[in-house]
Amino acid sequence: MTPPPPLSHAGLAGALGHEAADKRLDILRRIGQVGSISEAARGADVSYKAAWQAIDTLTNLAGAPLVERTVGGSGGGGAQLTATGLQLLDAADTLATLRQQALAQVAQRHAPADGVAPRLAALSLRTSMRNQLPCQVVALQRAGRAMQVRLRLSDGSTLVSRITRESAELLDLAVGSEVLALAKATAVAVLAAPANGSALPNRLHGTVARLARSTSGDEVVLTLACGLQMVGFSAPGLQLKVGQAAVVVFDDAAVVLAIGG
CATH class of the missing domain: 2.40.50.100 (RNA polymerase II/Efflux pump adaptor protein, barrel-sandwich hybrid domain)
Known part of the structure; x- marks a missing residue:
């Protein structure tokens, strides 16, 4: 069997943008352990629907399927991690170790009152927005005080975001920029x-x-x-x-x- 291609840098950065204790990674890990999405949801103390949301979001961010359904067997079927899903968890474990080492070094250099280490730990983006789509900027057009940003998905379909010009500047957006489009x-x-x-x-x-x-x-x-x-x-x-x-x-x-x- 041909081994799966390694996860891209963008896929790793997107899917592992949070610490390894992220609930989504916990659900993915439990699926690998128990072979069932519903059992993994119960073990992680989330609903079945929330477990699917976690899988969908991580799959979008990684850019490749992480879980596949299985059929047959005494249990009537279940789920298992793909080779890419296993790669992602291995990378998560490595990053978790490196992250803890880095935070320990920061803590040694700064007094507890500085609050530097806690601030670093809180920098990861967490959002209630369920729609998270990796895109590439293909055009920027001023529209009064706003900026219309045209984005392209991997299949060539496009969408548009309207943000302030200041936001576009602070994000340093340009044609070719890789971004994440979020929508409630x-x-x-x-x-x-x-x-x-x-x-x-x-x-x-x-x-x-x-x-x-x-x-x-x-x-x-x-x-x-x-x-x-x-x-x-x-x-x-x-x-x-x-x-x-x-x-x-x-x-x-x-x-x-x-x-x-």
């Missing part, structure tokens, strides 16, 4: 394809992967054409189905940009 799930509407009536500037096509039904509108996980996942909400009564073609639409002002530090 509540800012993303999911429509049945082709959804030609929407006036929102961002439209990404995909297939419904999972649903959580609700009388106020279903929460929908969509697998985009590029393989990434997006989460949004459909209108009450739309009744999308798993496997159905759908479109996510969202405003350019709803897209927040982040870069690795």
Whole structure:
């Protein structure tokens, strides 16, 4: 069997941007130990849905599948880590050791009252935004006091973020910059394809992967054409189905940009 390609620098930086105690890595590690997403969720004291969110986010950031479903057997199937998932955990262990060594060295050079080591430990980005898409900047255009940033996903599809010009400067954005596009799930509407009536500037096509039904509108996980996942909400009564073609639409002002530090 051909060995998997090593994780890219961008994939490692994105997926391991937090310390190894990150709950998402804990869930991934537990899946490798017990061979079940539901059991891993229980062991990590999170819901099954939250466990899937962790898998989707890490997969997006790593740029390769980390978990694969298995079928058959006495338990009726389960899940196992891919070779890339195992690589990621090995890298996480290495980084955790190096991180602790670095923090110990900082603590030796600074008095506890300085608070330097605690501040370093808190620098990692944590966000409630469930949609996190690795992109590349392909164009920047001034629009009054704002800057419109056109972004390209790995399959060539594009989206737009509208941020302040000051933010664009502080991020040092330029054509070719690698960024992370973030959007709250509540800012993303999911429509049945082709959804030609929407006036929102961002439209990404995909297939419904999972649903959580609700009388106020279903929460929908969509697998985009590029393989990434997006989460949004459909209108009450739309009744999308798993496997159905759908479109996510969202405003350019709803897209927040982040870069690795």
